Amino acid sequence: MPKLTIDGIEVEAEAGMTVMQAADLVGIEIPRFCYHERLSIAGNCRMCLVEVKPGPPKPQAACALPVAEGMQVWTQSDLARKARKGVMEFLLINHPLDCPICDQGGECDLQDQAMVFGSDRSRYREVKRSVTEKHLGPLVKTAMTRCIHCTRCVRFIREVAGVPELGMIGRGEHAEITSYVEQALTSELSGNIVDLCPVGALTSAPYAFHARPWELHKVESIDVLDAVGSAIRVDARGNAVMRVLPRLNEDINEEWLADKSRHAIDGLRYQRLDRPYVRENGTLRPASWEEALATVAGRLLSADPDRVAALAGDLADAEAMVLLKDLMDALGSPHRDCRQDGAVLDPHDRASWLFNPTIAGIEDADALLIIGADPRREAPILNARIRKRYAMGGFPIGVLGPATDLTYPVEDLGNDPHTLRALSSGSHAFWRVLTEAERPLVLVGMGALTRDDGAAVMGYARRLAETVGAIGDDWTGFGVLHTAAARVGGLEVGFVPGPGGRDTAGILEGAGSGAVEVVYLLGADEIDMDALGEAFVIYQGHHGDAGANRADVILPGAAYTEKTATYVNTEGRMQRTWLTVHPPGEAREDWKIIRALSSALEKPLAQGTLEAVRARLAAISPIFAPGNEGRVVPAEYRATHRGFSGRLDGAPFVSPVSNYYQTDPISRASRTMAACTDVYINGKTGAGKRTGTDG
């Protein structure tokens, strides 16, 4: 443990640390552009120059200088400041002074540091260089003349995103950042290079020229467009969400954010349900809340409770689900399900449907088997964590499922579910790999569990995890990767069939045959609407998607940026969104709609405030207790196989996420996501460039 002094403060740093890291330990901030603590060290911007003794009589780059015993560092000496001033002058030689028209203005590292180290005038009299724009896809806008060549974007795309598509070509004054043959970046994490760019060279294309940072009010919330629950900051101006940025959460997303979570927000402006509707003579007409609720209450009361059912969709919050569950109980209907995709998950065994090892825990695993999942598309943030673990080395990864590029090399075990039998009985080569690992991890995806043989797959996967020693006192190496933010919350509140109740397939079958007369869809859009037959459909949600199209009554709800709601991520981590803007028009927070409906039914629920609803949640499961926000309450893994049996089907696993960019009503309404779909899924090139004649 070398001891050194920085600005006279004695620091005990770990061997191998850099001066920059040691300075961070004691809260001394050294200015920087290229250094980023989650990327490799480049040492090319030279902004972090400090004076060091002993050593050569010239300033040294703190980011790349390892600490040594007895080293003396001055970060604010005349030498260091003069050196940085010189660096800044050189950086500004070719940097255009277009801050007034630059989207980075107001949150620009170069702007900020130029205020400290810059000169108020330039000694440079020649012509500044200009660099052509690069086409990096529909999400990243470039202004490469502003680039200072820190290569953070290049390092991020190679190291974290795992798609080596960016590089710096040329040298000296002719150096440029570009993608190979100007192709669009194919990473689901590409939006992060906009955050990383310390200047305005890479800016967000959908957000271009929409707002200035000082006009926005910023609310800390969580993302619900996948089951990971990334920490986000929602920036809004007036009543419009302008952008979403990641927030630091080491347990989940570190400081990254997936592209859909970041850029699908323009979908919050389109296709919104802003007032109740009632179907009359085959068409939906606007109605008042009183009329809509009375219509719903009339149908619910006139129907036999056994012929009423409820389904919760992928974006439903726990508050709404618990009230709807209680309402269905009050009506006397046991037919309800939160697993609209039909996933085989035992509602009574938490450990069987949680991602038990936790996302941060992936870094502790030393072997991984992925069954029927495509983490890159289903949960890009979790995939980045797997890649991070891979990059540490000694991490064999096997994939039994669709062969896709996961951004790290894997051992392809084919896509025949029968392989599971060989794996769990120990007669497969990869079984030995898992057995020899100390902390093996078996990851099961929805592609494996939403099938008819899902129970059998689950049984084999659990048996496999148990036989290879993945289940121990301090390690539960069995994890289910969910694709919907609502799923775990729904299971936790028990939004599952009651005694004798129908599950999703049963409800759809009943609706088709007439055995179910009224179906309440709480944001459920991903079911086969044709299967609902003649049933009376109540749709409560925020977007005019498949469910609203089929509905007989529409109750307009709030999207995740418009309500303070509870979600539980795939690890079982309870987190809350925070109201940033108000729901549009007459739309209301979802739990309030159900509470109002219960009054219209003259079966009023006891919970009249959000606090009361949350107390009700906490009474059902301790994970909802106030102190557990943001924490994972571990589940106890029980080696039982009740219900997990059956015959394996030979059909290959298929990921439920065929198009990462459009998976839910919000992203389907988003024009940005439609543009991404055009480029990345349908392969239309140049979709980011508008010609002016494309309407």
Place this chain on the structure above:
Amino acid sequence: MSAAPKTIPGAADRPFAFTAENQAEAERLIAKYPEGRTRSAVLPLLDLAQRQEGWVSRAVVEAVAKMAGVAPIMVWEVATFYTMYNLEPIGRFHIEVCTNLPCWLRGSEDVVRAARDVFGVDIGQTSADGLVTLSQAECLGACVNAPMAQIGDDYYEDLTYDRAKALFTAMKQGRTMHGGSQAGRRCSAPEGTLTTLTTDPTTPEGGRWIADSSPAAPGATADPR
């Protein structure tokens, strides 16, 4: 140094594959590096491909990337960084005239003029018949025999307008060219007779250089004061 092209040239219209002989050489080059470090072979592989093709095309970049096990952009970074890789097709002969200070003082402009007179090309151009490409090079380390030009792998030194013209004419007519000093010097030995190291190196003073101001110099007084 020429500016890096804005986009990678020569879309893969021209497929590239190493000849059997070069393929064996390429495999030998790659085998020199340990597993997982084959990226180190990018430089020699690009050189080998350029010797075969004359320039580094997109097809070359992609083939080399595949062999070295890296992404094409990483090879493209290398190819654009080093000025010795030609990113556009060149003539059969590549004449690189050094125009740095020592060569320039010794008449490198005359060499360029000779090339212009013989082939009708200026710096950065390829002759109409595809025989030569004329480039400007930074110091090639042969200042002692300035001015000089590199043609292919060989240096041609001690050029004057006439000597360069004769050399280029020989090239145009397909005659043999001899590398090295065009003035008939042996390596960088002095023209004519030796002007230094004329004493017998075997005598005690012979091998020693003696400054005129030294007390030991012939005719010096013992005490210069």
